[in-house]
Amino acid sequence: xxxxxxxxxxxxxxxxxxxxxxxxxxxxxxxxxxxxxxxxxxxxxxxxxxxxxxxxxxxxxxxxxxxxxxxxxxxxxxxxxxxxxxxxxxxxxxxxxxxxxxxxxxxxxxxx
Amino acid sequence: xxxxxxxxxxxxxxxxxxxxxxxxxxxxxxxxxxxxxxxxxxxxxxxxxxxxxxxxxxxxxxxxxxxxxxxxxxxxxxxxxxxxxxxxxxxxxxxxxxxxxxxxxxxxxxxxxx
Numbered sequence: 338x339x340x341x342x343x344x345x346x347x348x349x350x351x352x353x354x355x356x357x358x359x360x361x362x363x364x365x366x367x368x369x370x371x372x373x374x375x376x377x378x379x380x381x382x383x384x385x386x387x388x389x390x391x392x393x394x395x396x397x398x399x400x401x402x403x404x405x406x407x408x409x410x411x412x413x414x415x416x417x418x419x420x421x422x423x424x425x426x427x428x429x430x431x432x433x434x435x436x437x438x439x440x441x442x443x444x445x446x447x448x449x
Numbered sequence: 450x451x452x453x454x455x456x457x458x459x460x461x462x463x464x465x466x467x468x469x470x471x472x473x474x475x476x477x478x479x480x481x482x483x484x485x486x487x488x489x490x491x492x493x494x495x496x497x498x499x500x501x502x503x504x505x506x507x508x509x510x511x512x513x514x515x516x517x518x519x520x521x522x523x524x525x526x527x528x529x530x531x532x533x534x535x536x537x538x539x540x541x542x543x544x545x546x547x548x549x550x551x552x553x554x555x556x557x558x559x560x561x562x563x
Contacts, residue, residue, distance in 0.1 A: 438551060
């Protein structure tokens with residue numbers, strides 16, 4: 338009965354590869370997010386989706402693209418992976434107009 | 450842009466004692482929300498407590514309470530009767546009243562000594 342789930346939990350890959358991280362929430366929330374946590378534990382928002390429309394797009398490289406097939410899913414695709422992409426990526430969701438965000442367990446991406 | 454600052458990268462407390470984690474933020478908005486999140490080693494982020502800026506009363510959740518000073522833009526978290534399970538990274542977060550964006554501080558690593 339996991340509320341927000343992410344797969345995979347760990348992802349190790351080579352530079353230049355293309356990879357995807359999946360996120361699913363079973364809470365009936367209407368807004369989903371992707372965050373990047375860097376090596377200094379700083380969390381930065383990357384994307385936000387509300388009812389399948391992108392409403393926030395931070396200044397992230399266009400190698401990153403969120404894709405939301407439906408309200409319950411927000412997947413993160415990363416093309417041409419770089420060393421600096423190594424981080425933990427968190428998915429989160431919330432229900433408008435409430436403020437609390439529920440986070441997934443995170444995906445640790447390591448680019449070699 | 451709103452910024453959130455946690456000036457204590459690491460803190461430690463003796464079991465059963467009280468510890469206070471600091472957080473300051475910068476904003477030009479009058480209405481907003483503040484949160485404290487806990488991130489244990491399993492990496493699952495857990496909401497600990499939240500505060501609406503328009504409420505003067507400090508939020509309390511069991512052993513967790515906040516000291517919200519709106520004029521000083523300060524939002525500290527007090528953990529009373531610390532337990533070993535409280536050991537984790539703690540993140541202070543800010544969200545504007547109408548903005549979905551959530552800004553996080555860099556985090557404070559709390560160690561609880563038995």
